[in-house]
Amino acid sequence: MSSTATPERKIPREKTLDSTVALLREAYEFIPRRARRYGSDVFETRLMLQPAICMTGAEAARVFYDDDRMTRLKAMPPTVLTLLQDKGSVALLDGAAHYHRKAMFLQLLGPGSFDRLVDLTAAEFATAATQWERRDAVVVLEAAQEVLCRAVCTWTGVPLEESEVHQRTRELAAMFHGAGSIGPRQWRGQALRARHERWVRQIIEDARAGRRTLPDGSPADVIARHRDSDGQPLDAAAAAVELINILRPTVAVAIYVTFAALALHEHPHAAERVRAGGDGELEQFAQEVRRFYPFFPLVGGRVVKPFTWNGVEFPEGRRVLLDLYGTNRDPRHWEGPDEFRPERFQDWPGDPYTLIPQGGGDHRTNHRCPGEWSTIALTKVAVAFFGSSIEYDVPEQDLRVDLSRMPAIPRSGFVIANVRAAGS
Ligand code: HEM
Structure with missing residues (x-):
């Protein structure tokens, strides 16, 4: 893998002066499209007028997540950073300081720690459904954001008055809806984030x-x-950032909830299988939602320790982008990658580099998302709820998912109508 003996290889290089606009326009398809065009897992481009290396696939992920090679410092544009992680957060720490802070997140979010969040979410969905029965139509994305906001505030101990549920949900949602854009959606996210902080x-x-x-x-x-x-406590601003690092992404799971509902609608065989099955089938469905549907297109780092991989030099300070979306659909690891097939996870041995919607490698030492287990569990709650607990009609609407918008979501937000309890 990494070797200094390999002769230097000519890395395909984009001919354009700068690809920042193309990256924003093509979003999820920016790296996969070029990797195919160049017949290479790695190519060089220029972003924000600086050279950057883009890579895709499990081997690239293994290199990206090799301890100590990359930092997240100065890796993301400040507009994205301030909406998603912000200054003072675990994402911007390296080495021992990262390990220590990350341990706190893993204590809060490791398997078994968030059972109450799961129960609260299921209860909030049940309560919401009784109100949905009285409405003409419900936009699942918006409704799920509110359900998750209520549940995560109760679970984290954040006091949320009934009168402010709507506002706090909007603030949290604006952060992840604004992160991948420039212009009004981004400014709105910044303004609402400041209020939430x-x-x-x-x-x-x-x-x-x-x-x-x-x-x-x-x-x-x-x-x-x-x-x-x-030994020092976090200053109040950093503590708020870390608490928001639990609130915001939990509300963002609404995107997977929406895709889960869409998948149940568009893949009736898979829906039937999950209805007839048990916890295993639920888990497989949730995993396939995370593999198949877009969320974050890529993750960025900067080289801290220079190295050579496959003859390509990674000099200190170079910006590196790892393709998350394309890696989850890489035909070398996933048979029929563009088909929604939850059963592919039936005997899946687990692999930290082929399924990386939430980053790869090791949760403790790398920047891999500590919310992965709770995300899977909450998506399972949604699959069981929309698949078995309620029945509804899906009126005609625009369900197209625009891969040039970050985050990509079904245009209509997935509208359901005539909601009723299952079997009633
Ligand atoms: C909604 C689905 C989610 C997706 C797609 C997602 C994705 C990601 C990604 C791509 C990273 C960065 C990995 C890297 O830098 O290498 C990350 C980091 C992180 N995520 Fe998530 N995440 C999700 C849910 C959650 C949840 C539910 C939580 C907390 C409750 C959470 C908390 C965090 C934190 C604190 C980090 C920083 C970790 C570190 O730097 O060590 N995420 N997530």
């Missing part, structure tokens, strides 16, 4: 000053009390 920071400050009690051991309480590897 003020709200969460105040909660942390009130708890620390004894003006408010957070439920003992809740994620909000753990983050407010957390001490970094230097």
Whole structure:
């Protein structure tokens, strides 16, 4: 793999002066399209006027997630960074400081730690359904965002008044809907993020000053009390960023909920299989939703330790983009990659580099998403709910998924009508 003995290879290089606009326009297809065109898993381009290396596939993911080679510092454009992770977050730490902070996330989000979040989400869906029965139509994306916002606030110990549910949901959703764009959607995200950060920071400050009690051991309480590897507590702004790092992406699971509902609609055989099956079939369906549908197109890093891979030199400081979407559909690892087939996961041994919608490698030492287990569990709740607990009509609507928009979602948000309890 990595070797200094391999002779230097000529890496395909884009002829354009800069590909930033093409990347924003082509989004999910930017890297896969060019990798196919050049017949190479790796090629060089220029982004924001600097050279950048793009790569795709499991071998590339293995290289990208090799410990200590990449940092996330200065890897993302500031507009994306401030909406998704923001300054002070675990994503921008490296080495021992990252390991220590990440351990806190894994304690909160590791398998078995979020059972209550799953129960709360299932209960919120059940309550919401009784209201949906009285409505002409429901946009699943929007409704799921609210369900998840209620559940995650209760679970994390963040106090949420009934009167502010709508506003807080909008703020959290605007962050991930704005991250992949430039212009009004991005500005709106920034404005709503600033308001949300003020709200969460105040909660942390009130708890620390004894003006408010957070439920003992809740994620909000753990983050407010957390001490970094230097023994110091997080400043209130960083603590708010990390709490939002649980709230925002949990609400973003609404995108997978929407795709799960779309998949149940568009793949009746798969829907039948999951209805007739048990937990295994639910899990396979959720995994296939994560593999098949777009979420983040790519992840960016910068080389901290120079290395050579397959004859290609990765100099210090070089920006590197790893293709997440294309790797999940790589025909070398997935048979019939463009078909929705949950049964492919029946005997899946698990592989940290072929299925990487939430990053790859090791959760503790790499930047791989600590929310992967809860994402799968919450998607399973949605599959069971939309697949078995309720019945509904799917009126005519625009279900196209535009791969040039980040995040890609069905244009209509997936509208359902005439909602009723199953079997009623
Ligand atoms: C909704 C589906 C989700 C997707 C598609 C997703 C995707 C990702 C990706 C691609 C990364 C970056 C990996 C890298 O830099 O190499 C990441 C990191 C992260 N995610 Fe997620 N995520 C999701 C849900 C969640 C959830 C539910 C949580 C928390 C409850 C979460 C918390 C985080 C955190 C804290 C990081 C930074 C980890 C680190 O730098 O070590 N994510 N996620």
